[in-house]
Amino acid sequence: MITAGIDVGIENIKVVVLRDGTVIASGTARSGGAGRGKAIEQTWTDTLKAAGISATDITKVVATGQGKGDVPFANDSITEPLADARVALFLYPAARSVVDVGADQIRVVSLDEHGAITEVVLNQKCAAGIGTFLRTVARRLGYTLDEMSRIGGSSDNRVVVNDACCVFAELDAINLLHDGVAWQDIARAIHRAMAVRINSVLSDKVRPAKDTTVLIGGVARNPTLIAALEERSGINFMIPDQPEFAGALGAALDAAA
Amino acid sequence: MTREYWKWPESRWTLNDIDWRKANIITAGIDIGSVSSQAVVLCDDKLYCYSNNYTSPEIGDNAKNTLDRALETTGLTIDDIQYIVGTGYGRDNIPFANATANEITSHAKGARFIFGPAVMTVVDLGGQTAKAIKLYERDRIRDFTVNDKCAVNMGYGIEVLADLLQVPIEEIGERSLSDSEDPEPVSTTCNTFATTETMGLLREGMPEHEVLASHLFAVAWRLYALIGRISPEKEVAFTGGLAKNMGIVKRLERDMKMETSMSDYDPQLAGAIGAAVVAQEMLASR
Amino acid sequence: MHRFKEVLDNRHEYAKNWKARTGGKVLGYFEPYTPEEVIYAASALPVRLLSRHEPDDMTDRNIYASCACARDIVNQVALGRFDYVDGITYAEACQWMRHAFISSQYFQSFSYTCDIFVPDYVDGHRSKDVMYSEMKAFKKSLEEWTSNTITDEALDHAIDVYNTNRRLMRQIYELRRADNPIVSGAEAMEMVLASQVMDKEDHNRMLQEVLKELPRRSHAGYPGPRLMLVGSPTSDANLERLVEELGAVVVIDELCTGSCYFWNEVIPQEDRLLALSLRYLGKPHCALKDNNWRRRPAHILQLYEDFNAQGVIIAKQIYCHPHGTDNPHIWKILRERIYPFHFLERDTTVPEREMKTRLEAFINLVEPVRVKLRG
Amino acid sequence: MGIQRWEIRPLEVWAKAKEMRAKWQQSIDDAEKEHVLLAQGNCNWAVGFPALRVIEDNPVGAMMGYRSSQFSRECRAAGEILGWGREICGYQLNCWGAMYLGYQMDGSKFPMRDMVVPFPDPCDQHTKRGQAPMDYSNIPRWQGDSPLYTGPHDPERDATMIENKVGTTLDIIADIERIYGQIFDDEKFIESINLAHRVREYAAEVCLSMQHIPAPLSQKDLYSFYTLGGLTKTDPEETVELWRMLRDEVKWRVDNNIAAVGTERYRWIEAHPPPWYFLRYYRYMEKYGAICIGSQYSHMMGGPFEFKEDGSWGPRVPLNSWGERPIKTREDALRAMFGDDARGHNFKVDEVIRPYAICEFAKAYKADGAIMPLWRGGVGCTVTRKEQGLRLSEIGVRVLHYEGSQPGDRTDQDETRLLDMLDVWMESQGLRKLED
Numbered sequence A: 001m002i003t004a005g006i007d008v009g010i011e012n013i014k015v016v017v018l019r020d021g022t023v024i025a026s027g028t029a030r031s032g033g034a035g036r037g038k039a040i041e042q043t044w045t046d047t048l049k050a051a052g053i054s055a056t057d058i059t060k061v062v063a064t065g066q067g068k069g070d071v072p073f074a075n076d077s078i079t080e081p082l083a084d085a086r087v088a089l090f091l092y093p094a095a096r097s098v099v100d101v102g103a104d105q106i107r108v109v110s111l112d113e114h115g116a117i118t119e120v121v122l123n124q125k126c127a128a129g130i131g132t133f134l135r136t137v138a139r140r141l142g143y144t145l146d147e148m149s150r151i152g153g154s155s156d157n158r159v160v161v162n163d164a165c166c167v168f169a170e171l172d173a174i175n176l177l178h179d180g181v182a183w184q185d186i187a188r189a190i191h192r193a194m195a196v197r198i199n200s201v202l203s204d205k206v207r208p209a210k211d212t213t214v215l216i217g218g219v220a221r222n223p224t225l226i227a228a229l230e231e232r233s234g235i236n237f238m239i240p241d242q243p244e245f246a247g248a249l250g251a252a253l254d255a256a257a
Numbered sequence B: 001m002t003r004e005y006w007k008w009p010e011s012r013w014t015l016n017d018i019d020w021r022k023a024n025i026i027t028a029g030i031d032i033g034s035v036s037s038q039a040v041v042l043c044d045d046k047l048y049c050y051s052n053n054y055t056s057p058e059i060g061d062n063a064k065n066t067l068d069r070a071l072e073t074t075g076l077t078i079d080d081i082q083y084i085v086g087t088g089y090g091r092d093n094i095p096f097a098n099a100t101a102n103e104i105t106s107h108a109k110g111a112r113f114i115f116g117p118a119v120m121t122v123v124d125l126g127g128q129t130a131k132a133i134k135l136y137e138r139d140r141i142r143d144f145t146v147n148d149k150c151a152v153n154m155g156y157g158i159e160v161l162a163d164l165l166q167v168p169i170e171e172i173g174e175r176s177l178s179d180s181e182d183p184e185p186v187s188t189t190c191n192t193f194a195t196t197e198t199m200g201l202l203r204e205g206m207p208e209h210e211v212l213a214s215h216l217f218a219v220a221w222r223l224y225a226l227i228g229r230i231s232p233e234k235e236v237a238f239t240g241g242l243a244k245n246m247g248i249v250k251r252l253e254r255d256m257k258m259e260t261s262m263s264d265y266d267p268q269l270a271g272a273i274g275a276a277v278v279a280q281e282m283l284a285s286r
Numbered sequence C: 001m002h003r004f005k006e007v008l009d010n011r012h013e014y015a016k017n018w019k020a021r022t023g024g025k026v027l028g029y030f031e032p033y034t035p036e037e038v039i040y041a042a043s044a045l046p047v048r049l050l051s052r053h054e055p056d057d058m059t060d061r062n063i064y065a066s067c068a069c070a071r072d073i074v075n076q077v078a079l080g081r082f083d084y085v086d087g088i089t090y091a092e093a094c095q096w097m098r099h100a101f102i103s104s105q106y107f108q109s110f111s112y113t114c115d116i117f118v119p120d121y122v123d124g125h126r127s128k129d130v131m132y133s134e135m136k137a138f139k140k141s142l143e144e145w146t147s148n149t150i151t152d153e154a155l156d157h158a159i160d161v162y163n164t165n166r167r168l169m170r171q172i173y174e175l176r177r178a179d180n181p182i183v184s185g186a187e188a189m190e191m192v193l194a195s196q197v198m199d200k201e202d203h204n205r206m207l208q209e210v211l212k213e214l215p216r217r218s219h220a221g222y223p224g225p226r227l228m229l230v231g232s233p234t235s236d237a238n239l240e241r242l243v244e245e246l247g248a249v250v251v252i253d254e255l256c257t258g259s260c261y262f263w264n265e266v267i268p269q270e271d272r273l274l275a276l277s278l279r280y281l282g283k284p285h286c287a288l289k290d291n292n293w294r295r296r297p298a299h300i301l302q303l304y305e306d307f308n309a310q311g312v313i314i315a316k317q318i319y320c321h322p323h324g325t326d327n328p329h330i331w332k333i334l335r336e337r338i339y340p341f342h343f344l345e346r347d348t349t350v351p352e353r354e355m356k357t358r359l360e361a362f363i364n365l366v367e368p369v370r371v372k373l374r375g
Numbered sequence D: 001m002g003i004q005r006w007e008i009r010p011l012e013v014w015a016k017a018k019e020m021r022a023k024w025q026q027s028i029d030d031a032e033k034e035h036v037l038l039a040q041g042n043c044n045w046a047v048g049f050p051a052l053r054v055i056e057d058n059p060v061g062a063m064m065g066y067r068s069s070q071f072s073r074e075c076r077a078a079g080e081i082l083g084w085g086r087e088i089c090g091y092q093l094n095c096w097g098a099m100y101l102g103y104q105m106d107g108s109k110f111p112m113r114d115m116v117v118p119f120p121d122p123c124d125q126h127t128k129r130g131q132a133p134m135d136y137s138n139i140p141r142w143q144g145d146s147p148l149y150t151g152p153h154d155p156e157r158d159a160t161m162i163e164n165k166v167g168t169t170l171d172i173i174a175d176i177e178r179i180y181g182q183i184f185d186d187e188k189f190i191e192s193i194n195l196a197h198r199v200r201e202y203a204a205e206v207c208l209s210m211q212h213i214p215a216p217l218s219q220k221d222l223y224s225f226y227t228l229g230g231l232t233k234t235d236p237e238e239t240v241e242l243w244r245m246l247r248d249e250v251k252w253r254v255d256n257n258i259a260a261v262g263t264e265r266y267r268w269i270e271a272h273p274p275p276w277y278f279l280r281y282y283r284y285m286e287k288y289g290a291i292c293i294g295s296q297y298s299h300m301m302g303g304p305f306e307f308k309e310d311g312s313w314g315p316r317v318p319l320n321s322w323g324e325r326p327i328k329t330r331e332d333a334l335r336a337m338f339g340d341d342a343r344g345h346n347f348k349v350d351e352v353i354r355p356y357a358i359c360e361f362a363k364a365y366k367a368d369g370a371i372m373p374l375w376r377g378g379v380g381c382t383v384t385r386k387e388q389g390l391r392l393s394e395i396g397v398r399v400l401h402y403e404g405s406q407p408g409d410r411t412d413q414d415e416t417r418l419l420d421m422l423d424v425w426m427e428s429q430g431l432r433k434l435e436d
């Protein structure tokens, strides 16, 4: 059976095509604004082409993500925590929590021993936009995300920026920049501040367990952030290879269920 | 390479009508902002050349590069400039500046240069902050106010929005104005909230121009409450890069009944021009 | 002089040493309406729980939209910084502090907690009855907790120590009225803050020494325009320091962690608890308790004039509602007299450049020096 | 598996409620023309004065936020310009913003207050509420206290606190008599207290009936009647009658399993008033078969509730029960009134100092979940809200927090996000929409 999952995030669209539990193709594109409908269409056809199949081969398409309503060809849609839970349990059957850090949102989904969801925590507004912030700050410093993450990781300076929210962190970062503080130190400070913010969402209601927590979402591609978050939270995350596709995979799994 | 919607055009310009060699007083002003940097040269009382570009993270070289760009093709060198004053966030990082001026002062002076001496209320709409300044007796400052922490991220926030919505930043203002009535504004206090909310509206199926209207309407409200604190005159001079965003300025005119001063100059230059004016004053007082 | 800052910076160590030295109990308190003399008379050390900013990812689960002042205290408790504090007490004032009082108990277990109701209308002729009844209840519960009887002699001693402290602090503040004050705003603030986390007898001794040394201090040059600081409480002198670095001097403050803390003394009378009730009700009004008969605006103006200030900085914590509500009136009275003021919001960190620009512009506004020449 | 469906039926007593509401509106309009003194505040004893009308800025502010976001925004800006912060209660921002502007929502002149008699409340914003009109137009103000404390019961403290309130109020009444030359009518006041008590008894029964599955009413209904509960000022007898009728009808609905939401399969509670401008979210939840069965706040109209020794949930017998002690004098009436508010027994006290008390409420009403606002403006609305959430999740009640500015201020309310969160929350509990 072939199924597909499509995750329409605020920043990125992700498509995963699944045949009997194996991913046969995936694709992604910027989700943008009013042009999103077209971008979804495009990513979809591109991914199908890469998989070498046509739409009629697919048994079921399930959409998820904040823009799940914008996928006209989806047979069904599920909310994000369901997709998170599906993929986590598929990849790591022992998983008890899933943390999804995307462009805008942070979600913490707790699971019981049967895989049922026992709690979902969404970020407070002041913790919104962390992914986007990291991306735009990298751009501002003249780096790609990968570079910024690497550079931040190479610093051992202890300068700090405000950890209340992205805006405050940014203000402090500009301040430091003009004070002549080295970029890598600023990059590191930013990652650490964001880790504090994310950890604050993890601390809400139910704290994820040390060894059974899955981390997904685009930000899970950022090693320096992960290191800072692991240090701060004391959690050893299980992180899949392509964490940004996890939501889409979850949806595809749901379609196959 | 996909298009970079958030990027506004950098620029440089020279007034070819005059010969700087004949000028008596040549001063320069350099405004190193959180987002953008400008360098201008004044020959006597004329704006001779300028450059306007992104503030580079290479802070050490940024000021020099900005000035060099302004001087490109003019034949003018840094040694020909009699006095250089720096202003803006990074004013302390201009090794060759003779002095620095506070941003509030330089924007006030710059606005008077750009919009004429009748200007009594100046509002600088910058990358991070907005500053409203009330003047008296030529260019003395009577009162000023700056937006507080949770209301910052002005121009830069719009860059992020342009990026997320994939709309060219110069067009955001125009596109938001296609309807005469605005929808409910998004959060008028915090930019992070506003951005999330804006993306939500778009996702709900609201047409793009309405979404933009909703966002800029909120920014305008935020500004309205800020500007009100200094009891502004009816006529207000807007400076800074965000003054080029018609979606904000037009709303302040249309909905908040402010009259905006007009000029052919690029309002983004006001800080640098103000600094160059300060340089002139310093020369004169020596 | 620097010793005050040392104690302030190492306040936890100070309290721990105090405990080791005396074997007494430490009672943390949240609001300046707490009748410290009673605690002192019970041989416990009253310590004001002051905030200090550290990266905070613990408090979001308990608190929402609180000022950093209250939130940081909870964070400090969560981080175990107050592990030496045996009990906590909250004397009704700001609700965010009450929240901190409640949430702190979630993170640390205390052998004693007590809240004391303080009337909202502090000046009414019936207010003292409630305050008095609360004092009695507080005294009783303290006696139970510490197993010390609070005798009249002990109360007299405590009142004496506290009054002495108040008098000495007033002397320090008086020095700032001089044209060229020998005590800077930052230093004075650190003294008051230190007094709130120390045994007052120690503090008195330190103050007496400083008062002896001070006349020998050499006057620096012209200190710049004289400013007043009004607004939400804080636990550091960073703002004062920044202002003073920029070439102005803070000559007086109206902060509940500053001058308002020690401004009035206990006027002794036979019934000690009544004397104390009246002292606390008679404190300079905080923004929250300034009801019915407004005393705060007049107090601010009085200080402004007494200390010959030239401008006011109003610094409010983000989410500080008592000041958020009181500000319009304070702005109004300052405007009526054309006293220049600048309003700013602060939280845990101050982006220095941003703040510098504003403060510098304000200082220029108060006293136009135009542009500063370099070198 | 099919969904259980209950019979639904409109409330019959609605007609009467509507009629009364119209009359009330009329009386307000008429009052404008009469020459009465206008007091900012909220006090039950005001009925004793022949020409004194109290207006609380709560409903005024709420109404503005609800009716015109544009006007409310203008008000807010007017306040901000004068120095108000965003942390201020939105009701105040709206109401006093209009005062600064000088006009009301409909363009008419803003009715300036003649005095301030604030409603003492643990919320600091309530306390500071009288500040704005007082500072603005130099009018007298009588601030009372709202004493509370935690810890063991101390009868002496309680007594002093109640006496303080009674005494202060007696002083205020005397002051008003002296200053404005009006004579306080004790009989009328005493009667109103007695009637209020009867309303409260009926209301308590109505609230208790919400424990029934299916719930006979929804939170929205409760709110509609809630406002009519305080109307004893206009036509006391009629109000009592209305509540009797409501009580009877609700009883009948319970006996016959008539539901407010036919598909009820999920019961949730809330905390504090909802965003008045976004009541749509109740309807939205009903699509999931989820019904809001009230909050400690809306059930306040039935007085303070508590678990009894036998494990049942019921209204607390007031300290100075009206039944036990006949009310003969002004003082008796005040004591009866304030005895009720004594520590640990009213909803506000629970909110402010006993965050775990909401668990008792949730248990009594068999709640599956709780949706709770977190407001940025107005401390009293948000204080301990997160603590309550933690306590509820400890006992297995699922909690959803959403953020906004304040019930009367939509500035920071992200409606799309709220609806999204509702979907996420419901689906994560295994529920899907029944209709769309």
Ligand SMILES: Nc1ncnc2c1ncn2[C@@H]1O[C@H](COP(=O)(O)OP(=O)(O)O)[C@@H](O)[C@H]1O
Residues within 6 Å of the ligand: A008, A009, A010, A011, A012, A013, A065, A101, A102, A103, A104, A105, A130, A131, A132, A133, A134, A135, A145, A146, A149, A217, A218, A219, A220, A221, A222, A223, A244
């Ligand atoms: N290669 C990368 N290195 C570091 N961070 C990355 C990388 N790729 C994506 N990210 C982060 O992931 C974010 C996007 O996350 P995603 O889950 O795709 O968002 P959404 O689903 O909300 O659109 C980006 O904003 C960026 O911060």
Ligand SMILES: Nc1ncnc2c1ncn2[C@@H]1O[C@H](COP(=O)(O)OP(=O)(O)O)[C@@H](O)[C@H]1O
Residues within 6 Å of the ligand: B008, B009, B032, B033, B034, B035, B036, B037, B125, B126, B127, B128, B129, B154, B155, B156, B157, B158, B159, B169, B170, B171, B239, B240, B241, B242, B243, B244, B245, B268
């Ligand atoms: N051509 C343009 N059209 C619209 N907006 C612009 C344009 N140029 C600049 N901006 C806006 O102005 C902002 C920069 O403002 P500026 O005053 O230069 O900042 P600062 O001086 O604080 O660094 C940009 O973030 C952008 O939003």
Ligand code: SF4
Residues within 6 Å of the ligand: A125, A126, A127, A164, A165, A166, A167, A168, B149, B150, B151, B190, B191, B192, B193
């Ligand atoms: S600026 Fe930051 S702290 Fe302020 S409201 Fe926005 S996100 Fe929160």
Ligand code: SF4
Residues within 6 Å of the ligand: C067, C068, C069, C070, C094, C095, C096, C097, C232, C233, C317, C319, C320, C321, C322, C323
């Ligand atoms: S008075 Fe202000 S600063 Fe102090 S606790 Fe209350 S809100 Fe915070």
Ligand code: SF4
Residues within 6 Å of the ligand: D089, D090, D091, D123, D124, D125, D126, D377, D378, D379, D380, D381, D382
């Ligand atoms: S409880 Fe909320 S709505 Fe009521 S006064 Fe306080 S802040 Fe305002």
